[in-house]
Amino acid sequence: MARYSKEERRRILEDALAKNPFFTDEELSERFKVSVSTIRLDRGEMGIPELRERTRAVAQEAYSRLKSLDDQELIGELLELVIGERACSKLSIDESMVLSKAQVARGHYLFAQANSLAIALVDAKIALTGSVDMKFLRPVHLGEVSVARGTVLKRKKNKYWVEISAKVGAEEVLHGNWILFGFKDVEGAKKKEME
């Protein structure tokens, strides 16, 4: 990328962070071919907070949008949620989540992260998973962070087709397609009344 003038860089930097608030100062410094301290100075002068604060603000907003499940039912940390469109969460793999011999994340934790993210995308008070076609692509090790992204591909009445892809860094570790159903309440789910 060509080097920009200070004004151009700051304008593009502001746009980039508005689109993706999760860029680190290091990533931005590589992108703009300037030092990390220049990026910090730019952010400081433009009143853009550091990554941790930006993440906290975005996460708070995402959690406030949850409709089909409670905060604690979402496995991992919710980073973004636009119900009916897209969502993102991260799960840090700790000691309690790994198979002790292999030090590899147990499948149900990764599945739970993906499944709860798919449920969060359904625009209804109650959402149930109907079916899943999913692959674990490579083991996730102790200390790694799985970042899952979900996209609603299609919706027909109360039926949703959702694609979930989880990555560790740039490597995809899980990929699958979910079919979910939304209901207006518990009785609705029993009687199969749609939202």
Ligand SMILES: CC(C)(COP(=O)(O)OP(=O)(O)OC[C@H]1O[C@@H](n2cnc3c(N)ncnc32)[C@H](O)[C@@H]1OP(=O)(O)O)[C@@H](O)C(=O)NCCC(=O)NCCS
């Ligand atoms: C998933 C569930 C709600 C679907 O029931 P339903 O709404 O009566 O489904 P219907 O028979 O009316 O079928 C509606 C459509 O979905 C399809 N379908 C039915 N069950 C499905 C399933 N489990 N997965 C994917 N598609 C399904 C049907 O083929 C039909 O498709 P069409 O519209 O193209 O003809 C029901 O099977 C259920 O409650 N399953 C248990 C869900 C659960 O507890 N999940 C685990 C916890 S999240």
